[in-house]
Amino acid sequence: MLDRVRCLMRRVWRNLKQSPVLCTAAIGTVAVALTIIAFFGIVVLNVQQVTRQWSQDIQVIAYLEQSPSASQIQAWTAKIKAMPEVEKVVFVSRDEAFRRFQKRLGPDAELLEGFGPEILPAAMEITLKPPYRNQAGVGELVGRLRQDANFSDLTYEQEWLTRFDAFIGLLKLGGVIFGGFLLFAALFIVANTIKLTLYARRDEIEIMGLVGGSSMYIKTPFLLEGALQGLVGGLLAVAGAFGLFQWLLKEGLAGFLLISGIGHILFLSLPQQLLLVAAGTALGLLGSAASLRKFVRI
Amino acid sequence: MIQICNVSMSYQKDSTALIDLTIRIPKGDFVYLTGASGAGKSTLLKLLYGAEKPTRGQILIDGQNITRLRSSRIPHLRRRIGIVFQDFKLLNSRTLFENVAFPLEVQGRKRFEISTKVYQALKHVGLHGKLHRFPLQLSGGEQQRAAIARALVGDPMILLADEPTGNLDDEVTQEIMELFKGANARGTTVILATHNRDLIRQFPRRVLLLDKGRLKEDYTP
Numbered sequence: 216m217l218d219r220v221r222c223l224m225r226r227v228w229r230n231l232k233q234s235p236v237l238c239t240a241a242i243g244t245v246a247v248a249l250t251i252i253a254f255f256g257i258v259v260l261n262v263q264q265v266t267r268q269w270s271q272d273i274q275v276i277a278y279l280e281q282s283p284s285a286s287q288i289q290a291w292t293a294k295i296k297a298m299p300e301v302e303k304v305v306f307v308s309r310d311e312a313f314r315r316f317q318k319r320l321g322p323d324a325e326l327l328e329g330f331g332p333e334i335l336p337a338a339m340e341i342t343l344k345p346p347y348r349n350q351a352g353v354g355e356l357v358g359r360l361r362q363d364a365n366f367s368d369l370t371y372e373q374e375w376l377t378r379f380d381a382f383i384g385l386l387k388l389g390g391v392i393f394g395g396f397l398l399f400a401a402l403f404i405v406a407n408t409i410k411l412t413l414y415a416r417r418d419e420i421e422i423m424g425l426v427g428g429s430s431m432y433i434k435t436p437f438l439l440e441g442a443l444q445g446l447v448g449g450l451l452a453v454a455g456a457f458g459l460f461q462w463l464l465k466e467g468l469a470g471f472l473l474i475s476g477i478g479h480i481l482f483l484s485l486p487q488q489l490l491l492v493a494a495g496t497a498l499g500l501l502g503s504a505a506s507l508r509k510f511v512r513i
Numbered sequence: 514m515i516q517i518c519n520v521s522m523s524y525q526k527d528s529t530a531l532i533d534l535t536i537r538i539p540k541g542d543f544v545y546l547t548g549a550s551g552a553g554k555s556t557l558l559k560l561l562y563g564a565e566k567p568t569r570g571q572i573l574i575d576g577q578n579i580t581r582l583r584s585s586r587i588p589h590l591r592r593r594i595g596i597v598f599q600d601f602k603l604l605n606s607r608t609l610f611e612n613v614a615f616p617l618e619v620q621g622r623k624r625f626e627i628s629t630k631v632y633q634a635l636k637h638v639g640l641h642g643k644l645h646r647f648p649l650q651l652s653g654g655e656q657q658r659a660a661i662a663r664a665l666v667g668d669p670m671i672l673l674a675d676e677p678t679g680n681l682d683d684e685v686t687q688e689i690m691e692l693f694k695g696a697n698a699r700g701t702t703v704i705l706a707t708h709n710r711d712l713i714r715q716f717p718r719r720v721l722l723l724d725k726g727r728l729k730e731d732y733t734p
Contacts, residue, residue, distance in 0.1 A: 222618065425562070425596055425602070426591065426616035427616060427667075428588060428619040429619075
């Protein structure tokens, strides 16, 4: 058994040594293809972060005609908080609303001279749980609130929500289509590069078959070789994606992120990096398997 | 014993390579398969080593019907058969030793056994002094002798040769034929496809003459 494993490893090593150019080409193809996919993944990851940040602004505000008593505030807060869509409820008194308004006006706050907090209504600011931060979620919550006469005056940004939903939908669809396309393109290119390496060794494959090599005996070193090339390509892709992340995203998008209110830009997490390396290995393996089907017919 | 019973073979609907062949080759026989180009010699050899399957008929080798073999069993059939080609089919990137060791490696034999048998096989064909040479460093005759060593190293019961002397001059052809005769004398059944009539005249043995896929004559000169 040990002899066979040693022999197998020797054959894999000899194959790699025999055609260094093709071997490098296969590794390079996997690395480039996966770097592009990883870079796209990083962009999606960070756009998701931005949209998550934006979605925190999705609120429903219920304006109250009268300033409620402390017990009413407590009862309403508890009632609203019990609704499934609600994450947080904050009561904003007239005084608090007036203070915020003054603050927002900044140097123009003097315009409010002669006015008091009674010009603004008290309100309940309702923040939704992340899964409900969309048009449908807001719609459900508003419907539920309207059943209570105390919350008849509701405000939420309908038009902004519609656009936000459309943007997220487009982003997801684009991600699936572009990501899927990239993955298939990568598989196609890798399979063809490996086909070239097999084509260069077609004589060896033919002779192995003629002298009694089983399909498994012939294929195993090539599959291992493909997997090894994919593994190295995957590792290089992680390094390549990190390089692009440093040069293009981190530097280039710093200003945009500041405006978006995001302090830092994300790179792939460790499990995502491992997934990328595993994807490289799988690409190499599948590429080899697909090409071998054509060359080994025993 | 090889029994070929009513075998027909066509690659396409309108072109038939072999038509209703019935041949019996006893164990240890030496047979020439002859005929013009396209007569079906190579096709018959391919059927014998399982590279093709007949469209009709059965082929039995030592009682085993090879036309019904699952593809996973074909390698086991080929380990009992040595094959020699006109173009030698040696790997130019491997030494002579590595080329001849190939069939034994494939069978998973131990390294010591491989070394011993490969040396013996190369000694038998007179190439034991060139173990570490590469095929392109050898003459055509030497390459064919190496190919014969590779075919015989696993002690096959059948040796198939497809135009093995086609690229060689007369003197080298004599040497190669001596090797085939030697293998046959040790009990290996030899089937040699050739269209060279002089060869048959020089080394007379049983002749199967194919003509357009049919067995035209079966005689011993």
